[in-house]
Amino acid sequence: MDNLEALVTQRESKNIPEHIAIIMDGNGRWAQLQGKGRVAGHKAGVESVRAVVASARKSKVKALTLFAFSSENWQRPAKEVSVLMDLFMYVLTKEVKRLHKHNIRFQVVGDLSRFSDKLQKNIAKSELLTAKNTGLVLSIAANYGGRWDITQAAKKLASDVKQGIMSLADINETTLNEQTCLANLPTLDLLIRTGGDCRISNFLLWQAAYAELYFTDTLWPDFNEIQFEKAINCFDQRERRFGKTGEQARNEQVE
Ligand code: IPE
Ligand code: IPE
Ligand code: MG
Secondary structure, X not given: OOOXXXXXXXXXXXXXXXXXXXXXXXXXXXXXXXXXXXXXXXXHHHHHHHHHHHHHHHOOOOEEEEEEEEOOHHHOOHHHHHHHHHHHHHHHHHHHHHHHHXXXXXXXXXXXXXXXXXXXXXXXXXXXXXXXXXOOEEEEEEEEOHHHHHHHHXXXXXXXXXXXXXXXXXOOHHHHHHOOOOXXXXXXXEEXXXXXXXXXXXXXXXXXXOOXXXXXXXXXXXXXXXXXXXXXXXXXXXXXXXXXXXXXXXXXXXX
């Protein structure tokens, strides 16, 4: 079933994930298959970002989190890193007004201190512009690493204890979660990875604890609304048990 209309039928009766995250992988291989340089793949990937943002809005997904640049991606050739930064800057400047028009709240999560002042300022400006929007929350993970996220949360708690703002006994899963990057969003329901590899690559380690994982061979620039709806349909078929028995989970759904 590859027809978009057929895939979206009865969207209302479907179990739509509240929070979807995507590891947008496969740009380089897509470009190589076309006989082009890797950069062409990153540029083509921007169109897929537009498509999934539009789809997420239509499906009334509350939060969409996209992995754009990992803390490990600095190890790539300097030229590729620099093109990715330029592309990020270009997309920010060009697309944010459109996001704002659609009531989307935009934020960038990750260690932003390593980015240029210009890029940091542009990010802050875009976040401020859309801060009061009440529709989809679009988070871009840039210089993000799951281990970094957990470490910075632990550091914040340690500092609060040291300053006497909280006690050691107050440290628990809830208070640690509150210090992680996406604490203000619904729990992550669905984690998609394109590009055929079945790994998390240091993305949302804490947040993915009970997320449904969806891996597809489709390379990111080929990922579109149809592919996105397929992932949502697959999620709809999953039985989420959260440690309970299947019978318990099904009874809870009926209640
Ligand atoms: C993902 O595509 C984009 C980033 C990591 C920035 P890749 O650039 O990793 O593409 P492949 O995996 O080499 O094909
Ligand atoms: C993960 O892709 C990071 C992003 C999509 C931004 P990578 O291409 O960096 O992951 P690995 O290196 O194959 O694990
Ligand atoms: Mg890759």
